Amino acid sequence: MADTASIDHSTITSTSAKSAAGPRGKKPRPLFSSRNIMVYGVLIFAAAYYLLPLYVMVVTSLKGMPEIRLGNIFSPPMEITFEPWAKAWASACTGLNCEGLSRGFWNSVRITIPSTIVSIAIASVNGYALANWRFKGADLFFTILIVGAFIPYQVMIYPIVIVLREMGLYGSLTGLILVHTIFGMPILTLLFRNYFSALPEELFKAARIDGAGFWTIYFRIMLPMSLPIFVVAMILQVTGIWNDFLLGVVFTRPEYYPMTVQLNNIVNSVQGVKEYNINMAATILTGAVPLIVYFVSGRLFVRGIAAGAVKG
Secondary structure, three states: OHHHHHHHHHHHHHHHHHHHHOOOOOOOOOOOOHHHHHHHHHHHHHHHHHHHHHHHHHHHHOOOHHHHOOOOOOOOOOOOOOHHHHHHHHOOOEOOEOOOOHHHHHHHHHHHHHHHHHHHHHHHHHHHHHHHOOOOOHHHHHHHHHHHHOOOHHHHHHHHHHHHHHHOOOEOHHHHHHHHHHHHHHHHHHHHHHHHHHOOHHHHHHHHHOOOOHHHHHHHHHHHHOHHHHHHHHHHHHHHHHOOOHHHHHHEOHHHOOHHHHHHHHHOOOOOOOOHHHHHHHHHHHHHHHHHHHHHHHHHHHHHHHHHHOOO
16 A cells, blocks of 8 residues: 555656646747748738639629620629520520530530540559559550650641541541540559559458459459549549540531530630620630539549559
8 A cells, every 4th residue: 555655646746747847849839920921821822813813704704794894804793694604505606506605515525424434444454454463565565655645645636637537537526535535544544553553562462362363353452442543533534625625626526516615616706796704604614514523522632642643
């Protein structure tokens, strides 16, 4: 009992000494320190710089033309109208066609969905094979893909036009889907290869010991662990394909033009009155899909980048 009492007394004494010495660790930084003011000031300025054009586009799209002619581009609308949005979607003229952006929207959907799915499916298998199955010529194959990722696709447009013409696919949605799938393959394969290389190798070896083959490991082990990098690939492909203008105007006919080409025809029309509210509404409608995709899955995008998308 005496030993227990002496231990408790010494514990209490040491605790009291620590309490008397005061709290330890770094002193918390004040909220309005010069460092915080500088950091947040720069961030607020950068955010305002990039959001100001969007604000002007939104308020202009909600004004009528008489109010726009007053010249106060930063002022909110005195009378909100959604007529420019309706006209941009359904009745604005894009050349000889006066169906607005609706036809281009559905063309872009028909182009983006299969291009994204096919390119990601093939690139994920390529990256998995390059990371975990060392076949003969893997290094050469990977080098060719890396080179292909950094070659400007503008220099390959004419040869691809000839190839698609010989295949009977030039001017069709199928030909454009094929082009987007091929151009997305190198960078997506690099992303998947780096991500799969960053996963624990012990999982792959244990599966091989248990007798699992190529596709069993891919579908049962790799895919369930790879949601973040699939989201990264999806955002990259959807953004790149949806925002593409050059390939859409080169490899398709007017009835198959994607939304960006229709937008260009609306904004750069030289006939009639320049309706800025319709132009702004059409621009926002065209950019809405990539923005929605990013905001819905942005957190997984950051996770995919941090979890190996840029690791070697």
